[in-house]
Amino acid sequence: MTSYPNIFTRLWTAFKPTPVRKTENPLRFGILGAAKITPVALILPANQIPDVLVVAVAARDKARAEAFAKKHGIPNVFDDYQSLIESDVVEAIYIPLPNGLHFEWAKRALEAGKHVLLEKPSVSNATQAAELIALSAKHPNLILLEAFHYRFHPAATRFYDLTRSATYGPLTHVSARLFIPPIFPSTDIRFDWSLAGGTTMDTGAYTLNSVRWLLGAEPVRVTSAAVTKFSKTHDQIDVETTAELEFPPAAGSDTPRTATVEHSLGSSWLSPSRFLGFLRAETETHTLIYWNFIAPYFWHSIRITDKATNVVSYEKVYGTTGWTTYTYQLEAFVKAVRTGEKAPGWITDEELVGNMTAIDLVYEKLGLLKRE
């Protein structure tokens, strides 16, 4: 039987975590902007990790930062982003700004000697990604992490390990779907060309990241791509997109591996089953699916099907009660700062550039401009 009865407990403990006692000298985080994602991605997880404290926030409008600070118990409010970055009060910066501002503020934070937890997608295109990594290399003592939180959950680790199991054999095809219903207004940053919007930048950052992760390789080319929904207000903003990619053959094989990605920011309410995102991995003999890979802490399922016998088995790995993908990500970030050790799932520098290269390639195949 599934663990459905526990879903309420999981929701409750994730959103009402019991604060833990802090270490003597926790890593001090500052936040740029009062973004909607921050409570879930940083404030709540920081309550769960002893070695982290959120100590500062800045917003374009100081009153907005003050209101955010009051609501979340943050002791310092700065007049602007730059003053926060330059302050000794903070050691690490969380950047949940619109995509088009990630490059500039990540660079400024590194230049100010701060560790950076940078929302996905890291920057606007592969040229910027390469420049950011070159800068990061000049600061070897600073940690820079692109926030693909889903990679740090133990269910993701388990799925990844299963796809490498000799029992199932090498992967031949992988696919990823992430469809969000039309919940964002047309004015949202996700649809703003000037802020590097588009679904391939947003939900597509996950699908492209995950198929490359599973195959452990970079695509040779995008064989086909189509926008199935465009923004009504800007002809360069994709709202729903699919693409097929070709990857190099596995070791010892001549057959290229392939991937399908499907991502949307406006998937119809009439097809609610499509809102359950998944990663799928095919081998000659088995199909492995990881349902709800983005928010596995509420519910997920790993299903393995033997193609010859149709025998199916299931796995679930919930990990620590109340811990979300963001808690695991924050734990990994602090560990890297403290010890230099990178947890399984860590986004390497090469991968960060690869993420943006893959996004650029899809836009190129779609006949759309790369984001700037």
Ligand SMILES: NC(=O)C1=CN([C@@H]2O[C@H](COP(=O)(O)OP(=O)(O)OC[C@H]3O[C@@H](n4cnc5c(N)ncnc54)[C@H](OP(=O)(O)O)[C@@H]3O)[C@@H](O)[C@H]2O)C=CC1
């Ligand atoms: N990891 C995850 O699960 C998720 C990641 N994200 C990523 O986080 C980032 C932020 O997303 P989200 O929280 O939804 O965004 P919001 O629109 O809620 O927040 C963006 C913040 O950027 C600041 N900002 C600075 N300049 C501008 C500008 N010109 N226009 C608009 N905002 C500006 C605003 O801060 P100020 O308060 O200073 O005005 C605002 O609070 C995106 O990169 C997104 O991809 C988003 C959701 C989930």
Ligand SMILES: O=C1OC[C@@H](O)[C@H](O)[C@H]1O
């Ligand atoms: O996790 C997410 O889901 C919704 C998206 O629009 C968001 O940007 C993404 O990070």
